[in-house]
Amino acid sequence: MENSPQELPLVFEGRGEVKNFSFKQGKRSNTAYLYEVSDTFGNKWHEVFIRKINARFGNIAYPKQNAFGVSAWSAGTLELANKRFDDLTEMSAPLNSLVLKRDKDNSFVTYISFHFVCERIGHGG
Template sequence: MKELPKQFSGKGQVKGYEFNQISATPYGYIYAKTSAEGSKTFEVFKRLENAIYNCISYPTDKAFGIWAWNPGTKERALKILLEIGEREGAKKLKLNAVNSPP
């Protein structure tokens, strides 16, 4: 599975932005998004594995509000990432409990 790059320059809709991964967990990521003028925002999103392309998907604009968010601060981004981990970890625990033999 090809992982996301730690740093990259935006293309297409996000041309002119630089992206730097500031946090990664088994369940999600936070990237700092910096404009050419120097303003910084954050993108936090769930880890989604794309089986067709054998890679991790980076969210497009359509993913925001569904499995990706653009919080106003780094602190809020970290809180969302923690919440993603709690939800996804709980789902995994439930699946393991259901699939484990008696």
């Protein structure tokens, strides 16, 4: 049995490309996260993303900028963020219906429901 990965913190301050941003976890499921993000000017929005395990370090990774639009999304309202989160959470399916996908550098593992992916791209499922 594998050890559970270290989950993302409930609250944290950004570093690197997200310096000067504050992050507060709103929701978490087996397949997705929803965070409220704020900047130093008081602007707030939400980010929703697929839960990815960094196999090398044994933790969950917050998505980098290039993941947005692919496996992470920004939402201006909590209503839109909740909708996206709910869609991603529907991906929680029995283990035998999940597909394991590795990023090109083999450091991240994403669990994707084959049914969800097929349904979203119009191939039934």
